[in-house]
């Protein structure tokens with residue numbers, strides 16, 4: 073992608089010929105995003121300040137947030153909304169996609185998978201194995217999700233069967249088929265393994281299918297967080313908002 077300088081400000085030239093000003097990501101004084109900029113989701117302070125008065129008469133809005141400002145990492149539509157109101161709204165349009173993660177080693181990827189699962193508005197995240205999971209990377213997105221713990225693999229598969237959800241293992245193991253050319257079931261649970269061991273044999277045996285993301289380099293595998301994001305995106309391309317049709 074070529075980058076051009078025009079009229080004293082920088083522009084990105086997009087591959088299809090359009091240009092986009094870099095200044096869109098700058099503050100009003102033309103300064104680049106700082107550690108407290110809303111452009112930086114990891115910044116200590118993001119979001120909006122106190123709501124101007126008079127306040128709207130809307131039961132979904134939280135008076136404390138309107139008074140203090142809303143610094144949470146939520147989309148603009150949910151600014152000043154109470155947590156339970158956001159969850160209720162998300163519940164009204166959850167996708168029938170589930171995600172499961174084997175938690176044998178307090179894997180740092182789990183937080184990242186949970187955050188992506190929130191972004192794709194999945195029905196439920198299932199944690200298999202240890203109850204305590206590594207929340208770093210989740211950015212408290214789990215508060216808006218339904219997270220279920222299963223102490224053992226049998227309990228997990230039984231819960232999926234009761235809900236009519238098809239378990240699909242995601243790992244680059246022998247017998248897997250390429251994700252790219254596979255249509256995933258609409259009501260499915262994508263199951264990911266831990267860093268290191270990957271999916272255990274017991275989980276692979278219980279899954280209805282096993283898919284892998286084709287790789288082209290020398291590394292044995294992607295990290296589980298990256299693999300999960302790709303797999304959820306693949307599901308959403310087919311079934312997001314029920315295929316948008």
Ligand SMILES: C[S@@+](CC[C@H](N)C(=O)[O-])C[C@H]1O[C@@H](n2cnc3c(N)ncnc32)[C@H](O)[C@@H]1O
Pocket residue numbers: 242243244245263264265266267268269270271283284285286287292293294295296297299300
């Ligand atoms: C570090 S990998 C596990 C080990 C891997 N099976 C190996 O042979 O080294 C951790 C998890 O990331 C996911 N993963 C990584 N690369 C993948 C790929 N190319 N296709 C599908 N899943 C992948 C899987 O869920 C896997 O269990």
